[in-house]
Amino acid sequence: MDMIYYLFFTHVVLYWATSLFYMNKYKQGVTGNGYVIKNVLINQFLVTPLYWLAFQFYPEPLPWKHVIWQLPAIIVLTDVVFYVFHRLFHWNKTLYNNIHKQHHEFDPPIACAGLYCHPIEHLCVNLSSTVFPMFIVKASLPVALLWTIIPSINVVVSHSNIHGGAHTTHHKYLTCNYGVGGLLMDRMLNTFR
Ligand SMILES: [Zn+2]
Ligand SMILES: [Zn+2]
Numbered sequence: 001m002d003m004i005y006y007l008f009f010t011h012v013v014l015y016w017a018t019s020l021f022y023m024n025k026y027k028q029g030v031t032g033n034g035y036v037i038k039n040v041l042i043n044q045f046l047v048t049p050l051y052w053l054a055f056q057f058y059p060e061p062l063p064w065k066h067v068i069w070q071l072p073a074i075i076v077l078t079d080v081v082f083y084v085f086h087r088l089f090h091w092n093k094t095l096y097n098n099i100h101k102q103h104h105e106f107d108p109p110i111a112c113a114g115l116y117c118h119p120i121e122h123l124c125v126n127l128s129s130t131v132f133p134m135f136i137v138k139a140s141l142p143v144a145l146l147w148t149i150i151p152s153i154n155v156v157v158s159h160s161n162i163h164g165g166a167h168t169t170h171h172k173y174l175t176c177n178y179g180v181g182g183l184l185m186d187r188m189l190n191t192f193r
Contacts, residue, residue, distance in 0.1 A: 028111060154181075176192065
């Protein structure tokens with residue numbers, strides 16, 4: 001299916017373009033962060049393609065006009081899946097110490113470290129939360145592209161804001177703001193800060 005190539009290319013280009021923009025803006029430096037860049041590239045080029053197999057089972061897409069309810073549904077579903085797995089990775093100390101701790105080496109985070117994490121975390125948290133909602137709502141290519149653009153930029157922006165922001169607060173306290181986007185799950189389950 002050609003869809004995955006469009007989505008993958010869009011994701012990689014936007015992730016690095018946004019990273020370079022914010023790293024430059026906040027003077028976060030690129031040279032000392034070679035290991036971060038290498039880790040993210042491995043996640044993108046070796047781990048993300050594992051998800052391509054799942055696209056064999058992509059459902060018959062609905063016409064793009066369904067975007068009106070599909071996009072809000074995807075945003076909510078992503079928050080739910082991300083919240084559940086992310087909180088699990090904090091709650092279980094084995095998972096935290098062996099996997100999620102790597103992502104938390106940064107406090108405050110830097111732009112290009114949005115996807116700096118253990119490969120298992122990239123599969124279970126980042127990819128599952130953003131990819132499966134597209135399957136559930138049967139997103140067409142334009143909707144899937146739109147949904148690739150938003151989180152690819154958002155993950156970088158949410159890690160670049162050294163002067164605050166909900167996810168920067170998560171990196172500081174580790175006990176709040178587990179979700180993404182509108183943090184609906186955090187608001188409902190009293191972990192919003
Ligand atoms: Zn983070
Ligand atoms: Zn975390």
